[in-house]
Amino acid sequence: MSDIEIRTLDEAQWRESLGLFRAALHALPVTDEQWAVGRKSYEPGRTLGAFRGDTLAGTAFAWSSDLLVPGGGVLPMAAVTRVGVRSDQRRRGVLRELMRHQLIDAAERGEVFAALRPTEPVIYGRFGYGLATRGAKVVASPKNAAFRPEAPSGGQVRLVEPDEALAVMPGIYEREGRRRPGTIARPQYWWTVFYERAFAAAEHIILAVHSGPTGDDGYLMYRPTQGAAPGTNATLAVEDFVATTPDALYGLWRFLLGVDLVDEVTVWARPTDEPVEELLVDSRAITSRESRSDLWLRLVDVPRALAAREYGPGSVVIAVEDPLLPTNSGHYRITADGATRTTAPAELSLDVAVLAMLYLGTWRPQSLADVGRLRELVPGAAARADAVFAVREASWSGTFF
Numbered sequence: 001m002s003d004i005e006i007r008t009l010d011e012a013q014w015r016e017s018l019g020l021f022r023a024a025l026h027a028l029p030v031t032d033e034q035w036a037v038g039r040k041s042y043e044p045g046r047t048l049g050a051f052r053g054d055t056l057a058g059t060a061f062a063w064s065s066d067l068l069v070p071g072g073g074v075l076p077m078a079a080v081t082r083v084g085v086r087s088d089q090r091r092r093g094v095l096r097e098l099m100r101h102q103l104i105d106a107a108e109r110g111e112v113f114a115a116l117r118p119t120e121p122v123i124y125g126r127f128g129y130g131l132a133t134r135g136a137k138v139v140a141s142p143k144n145a146a147f148r149p150e151a152p153s154g155g156q157v158r159l160v161e162p163d164e165a166l167a168v169m170p171g172i173y174e175r176e177g178r179r180r181p182g183t184i185a186r187p188q189y190w191w192t193v194f195y196e197r198a199f200a201a202a203e204h205i206i207l208a209v210h211s212g213p214t215g216d217d218g219y220l221m222y223r224p225t226q227g228a229a230p231g232t233n234a235t236l237a238v239e240d241f242v243a244t245t246p247d248a249l250y251g252l253w254r255f256l257l258g259v260d261l262v263d264e265v266t267v268w269a270r271p272t273d274e275p276v277e278e279l280l281v282d283s284r285a286i287t288s289r290e291s292r293s294d295l296w297l298r299l300v301d302v303p304r305a306l307a308a309r310e311y312g313p314g315s316v317v318i319a320v321e322d323p324l325l326p327t328n329s330g331h332y333r334i335t336a337d338g339a340t341r342t343t344a345p346a347e348l349s350l351d352v353a354v355l356a357m358l359y360l361g362t363w364r365p366q367s368l369a370d371v372g373r374l375r376e377l378v379p380g381a382a383a384r385a386d387a388v389f390a391v392r393e394a395s396w397s398g399t400f401f
C-alpha cells in the first residue's frame with residue numbers, strides 16, 4: 001500500500017505546484033509579475049499533486065491537445081509537462097504514482113494518446129512512452145548561401161509586432177502547420193507560455209509572417225544574439241518555424257538567409273527530410289544537420305490508436321504488452337484495410353512503448369528487432385511489418401512543451 005496520495009490541485013495550489021516544478025529544474029519560483037501571465041497557462045482540472053502526508057512531494061500537468069496520425073486522422077491527446085518531484089522525496093515512487101494516475105485520467109477522458117518531451121530519455125519508457133518522432137537542428141552560414149536560380153522565390157515576408165503576431169499565428173498554425181503526422185494542437189494555454197510570457201518579459205524575439213497567393217501561410221519566431229567580440233555578427237536562433245507550402249517554407253528560408261550582419265542561422269527541429277541544401281549553389285552553406293529527439297508518445301487506447309492510422313501493403317499480427325494499462329494488452333492484426341483485435345497467433349511481440357516508436361513510422365520494426373527491442377516470432381514478420389508501418393513523409397512534431 002502506497003503512502004502517496006494523488007489529488008487534483010485547484011487554482012489556489014497551481015503556483016505552489018509550478019514552484020515545485022521549477023525547483024526540480026533548479027529555477028527560482030516565479031515572481032508576482034510572471035505569475036500574472038503564468039497562471040493563465042493552467043488548464044483547470046489537469047494539475048496533479050502527489051502528497052506524502054501534508055507535503056506536496058511532486059506534481060504533473062497536462063494540456064488537452066490532439067495528434068495528427070498517418071492518413072490524416074486527428075485524435076485527442078494529453079500533452080504532458082511540468083513533471084517534477086521534490087529533491088528530498090525522490091526515488092520513492094512519487095513519479096510512478098503520478099504517471100499511473102495521469103494515464104488513467106487520460107483514458108477516462110477518452111484521450112487516445114499522451115505525449116511529452118523528457119528531460120532525460122531514461123525516465124518514461126517504463127510508463128509506456130517511446131520516442132516517436134525525430135527532428136533536425138539545421139545550422140546555416142548565410143555568407144555562402146547563394147540560391148540556385150530554380151529555387152522557389154517565395155512570397156512576401158513582413159515583420160510583425162506581438163499583438164498582430166498573437167492575432168495571426170495561431171490561425172496559421174492550425175491551417176498550415178498541421179499536415180505532417182506527429183503535429184499536435186497548440187491550445188490557447190500553449191500560446192500563453194511560449195509567446196505571451198516572452199512578450200510580457202520584453203524578451204528579444206523577432207516575428208516574421210510569410211504571405212502567398214492565398215494570404216498568410218507561414219511564420220518564423222527567432223532570437224538574435226549579438227556576437228560577443230567587437231565587430232562580430234549576430235546569430236539568429238529560430239525556435240518556431242511554421243509553413244506547409246514549399247513556397248512559404250523556402251520563402252522563409254530565403255528571408256532568414258538574407259538578413260544582414262548575421263554569421264549563423266540555427267533552426268531548431270525541422271522535419272528530417274527537408275532538402276534545404278538543394279536550394280543553394282553551395283550545399284555546404286548548411287554547415288550541420290543534427291538529428292534530435294522530438295515527440296515521445298504513449299498509446300493510451302491501443303485499439304483506437306491502431307484503428308485510426310493508415311497502413312502500407314501487407315499484414316502482420318502483433319502481441320502488445322501493457323502492464324500499466326492492461327486492457328491494451330493483446331493481439332492485433334494490422335493490414336492495409338485497418339487494425340483489429342484478433343485471437344490469431346502473434347508474429348511479433350512488443351512492449352507498448354516500442355509500439356509508440358513504430359506508430360508514426362519513424363522507426364522500422366526490422367531495425368528495432370535487430371537491436372532486441374521487439375521479438376520476431378515468425379521469420380520474415382519484421383520485414384513485412386516494415387512495409388505495413390511505413391509512412392510517405394517523415395513524421396514530425398515541432399512543438400516544444
Ligand SMILES: CC(=O)SCCNC(=O)CCNC(=O)[C@H](O)C(C)(C)COP(=O)(O)OP(=O)(O)OC[C@H]1O[C@@H](n2cnc3c(N)ncnc32)[C@H](O)[C@@H]1OP(=O)(O)O
Nearest residue numbers: 024081082083084085090091092093094095096116118119
Ligand atoms: C515531461 C516533463 O515534464 S520532463 C521533466 C521531468 N522532471 C525533471 O527532470 C525534474 C528533475 N527530476 C525529478 O523531478 C525526478 O527525479 C523525476 C520526476 C524525474 C523522478 O521522480 P521520482 O519520484 O524520483 O521517480 P520514482 O521514484 O517514481 O521512479 C520511478 C522509476 O523511475 C526511475 N527513475 C526516475 N527518475 C529517473 C532518472 N532521472 N534517471 C533514471 N531513472 C529514473 C526510478 O529509478 C524508478 O525505477 P524502477 O521502475 O526501476 O523502480
